[in-house]
Amino acid sequence: MAGDNVTHVTDGNFDQEVLKSDLPTLVDFWAPWCGPCKAIGPVIDELADTYSGKVKITKMNVDENPETPGKFGIRAIPTLIFFKDGEVADQVTGAVGKTQLVAMIEK
Amino acid sequence: MTTNQLVIIGGGPAGLTAGLYAARARLNVILLEKGATGGQVLNTDWIDNYPGYIDGISGFDLAEKMTAHAARFGLETRLGEVTSMDLTGPVKKIFLEGGEVVTSQTVIIATGARPNMLGIPGEKELTGKGVSYCATCDAPFYRNLEIAVIGGGNTAIQEAMHLTKFASKVSVIHRRDELRATKILQEKAFANNKIEFIWNSMATEIFGDKEVEGIRLKNKNGDKSTLAVQGVFVLIGTQPNNEMLPVDQLDMKNGFIITDAEMRSSLPGVMAAGDICSKTVRQVVNAAGEGAVACLAVEEYLADLPQTE
Numbered sequence: 001m002a003g004d005n006v007t008h009v010t011d012g013n014f015d016q017e018v019l020k021s022d023l024p025t026l027v028d029f030w031a032p033w034c035g036p037c038k039a040i041g042p043v044i045d046e047l048a049d050t051y052s053g054k055v056k057i058t059k060m061n062v063d064e065n066p067e068t069p070g071k072f073g074i075r076a077i078p079t080l081i082f083f084k085d086g087e088v089a090d091q092v093t094g095a096v097g098k099t100q101l102v103a104m105i106e107k
Numbered sequence: 108m109t110t111n112q113l114v115i116i117g118g119g120p121a122g123l124t125a126g127l128y129a130a131r132a133r134l135n136v137i138l139l140e141k142g143a144t145g146g147q148v149l150n151t152d153w154i155d156n157y158p159g160y161i162d163g164i165s166g167f168d169l170a171e172k173m174t175a176h177a178a179r180f181g182l183e184t185r186l187g188e189v190t191s192m193d194l195t196g197p198v199k200k201i202f203l204e205g206g207e208v209v210t211s212q213t214v215i216i217a218t219g220a221r222p223n224m225l226g227i228p229g230e231k232e233l234t235g236k237g238v239s240y241c242a243t244c245d246a247p248f249y250r251n252l253e254i255a256v257i258g259g260g261n262t263a264i265q266e267a268m269h270l271t272k273f274a275s276k277v278s279v280i281h282r283r284d285e286l287r288a289t290k291i292l293q294e295k296a297f298a299n300n301k302i303e304f305i306w307n308s309m310a311t312e313i314f315g316d317k318e319v320e321g322i323r324l325k326n327k328n329g330d331k332s333t334l335a336v337q338g339v340f341v342l343i344g345t346q347p348n349n350e351m352l353p354v355d356q357l358d359m360k361n362g363f364i365i366t367d368a369e370m371r372s373s374l375p376g377v378m379a380a381g382d383i384c385s386k387t388v389r390q391v392v393n394a395a396g397e398g399a400v401a402c403l404a405v406e407e408y409l410a411d412l413p414q415t416e
Contacts, residue, residue, distance in 0.1 A: 031244070031247070033167075033243065033244070033247075034241070034243065034244040034245075035145065035148075035149025035150040035151075035166060035167065035170075035241070035243060035244065036149065036150060036241060036244060037244065038142075038143045038145070038149055038167070039142035039143045039145070039149055040142055040143075041142070041143055042142060042143055042186045043141075043142060043186070046186065063247075073236060073317065073318060074235070074248075075235060075236055075237055075239070075245065075248045075249075075318065075338070076234070076235040076236075076238075076239045076241075076244065076245045076248070077244050077245065078244075079235055091235075093234055093235030094234070094235075094240070095142060097141060097188050097204075098141070098188055098204060099188065099204055
């Protein structure tokens with residue numbers, strides 16, 4: 001089902017799930033009050049299905065997890081950060097389309 | 108491949124209302140939306156002028172209700188990003204990201220608009236690092252900070268007020284000496300002691316090392332000044348989402364689609380509704396109204412087609 005392949009990460013497991021992940025990992029920083037975050041939601045779910053087993057697709061609720069967004073200087077949502085080997089490989093802010101996110105992952 | 112009777116492109120108030128009418132008319136219809144339905148309504152903190160909601164309604168809730176309302180009549184909504192289209196001839200072709208082609212006898216274009224950018228130095232570099240186009244999304248990041256809002260229309264003033272719930276001070280920078288926002292919003296803004304107005308001024312640069320530290324301003328006399336702020340909210344109107352439109356086929360004005368009073372474009376069987384239309388008023392209520400009119404024009408067009416069977 002849509003969304004089943006999305007991992008929800010927290011301040012507590014961010015290190016383990018993202019920075020130490022064997023797979024390249026996309027983190028969608030979002031909040032329940034944010035419209036564009038909601039708009040981009042179905043695209044994130046679809047990416048998670050498409051890249052299952054190849055790229056880890058995750059979401060972090062910035063409302064419940066203030067520490068990690070602070071560490072990465074996030075001041076706007078949705079912000080999507082693509083991590084490779086624990087490093088920031090690419091970053092984009094706003095409700096971008098699927099095409100742009102695919103390009104970021106495939107680069 | 109089955110040809111639909113109607114394909115609606117875009118799931119904001121215009122597209123959803125067209126979809127509601129089309130589903131009730133039992134048309135064979137699909138609505139294509141590249142994200143979640145709701146359109147720019149989703150970016151709006153509070154909508155106080157949609158008839159029937161006496162106490163106002165949040166953008167989120169209105170988007171949800173409009174979506175559910177169309178779904179109640181069986182509207183089929185599909186996730187899909189349109190990359191291009193061929194709208195000439197009796198069968199319209201809509202090309203989706205991923206290579207799929209959807210065909211239809213008629214199309215309602217309701218792709219809407221998105222926020223304008225200022226186009227000044229520092230803006231792009233600092234987007235997401237203090238520059239924002241969505242106050243509803245990002246206001247909570249500015250708790251007890253000083254910020255600037257650029258603009259003087261309804262959106263700018265409405266969202267400036269929302270920002271005062273978090274920021275310690277909101278400076279509204281406007282290029283004229285009076286606001287375009289509706290009077291009731293002006294009254295509320297002038298009474299809000301966290302809002303300060305900087306009149307007759309334009310932002311010329313946003314600066315900051317890793318994040319926004321301030322903006323440079325120029326007033327109408329040419330005097331320059333600097334304002335230290337941690338955030339800049341750019342709320343200066345919208346630009347059309349027209350990248351997927353066949354501009355060589357459609358009559359357009361300044362990037363918006365020209366329609367007649369029945370929402371018909373220059374092409375037979377192609378209607379447009381909502382913020383993508385060339386017009387002066389861009390409110391939720393007229394977007395919804397145009398969606399209804401566009402659907403009725405579609406029904407009329409389909410009824411007049413020569414019967415093939």
